[in-house]
Amino acid sequence: MSNFNKVILMGRLTRDPEKKEIPSGANLCEFGLAVNRTRKKGEDEVCFLDITCWNTLADNCYQYLKKGALCLVEGHLNQREWENKSGQKQTKIQVVAGSVTFMPKGIETKEQDDIPF
Secondary structure, three states: OOOOOOEEEEEEEOOOOEEEEOOOOOEEEEEEEEEEEEOOOOOEEEEEEEEEEEHHHHHHHHHHOOOOOEEEEEEEEEEEEEEOOOOOEEEEEEEEEEEEEEOOOOOOOHHHHHOOO
8 A cells, every 4th residue: 555645735934944054955944834724613713733844935935925825735745763961852743845835925815814923
């Protein structure tokens, strides 16, 4: 059986993108994304996700995206593992973006007035 790992998300940035250069020389950009979903009874549910971009995509996201911007992210899920300072193993699920579409500033969505951040 083959595996499939793809996500497509539209949401608003919860913070300005942060750019880093790793020792290999590659550029990395990270930002938070809030994705709203309306449930059956009209209740909104918000999912907060960490997004990671690499190289040219990282440069573009860092240059053009800001907190509150609406974007469409396509990518895959990745699980990071590390040990904290006290030696305990930590894990985190993040989205590694393969493409990010910057949505026009004038676009209106139902959730725009109810931004949770």
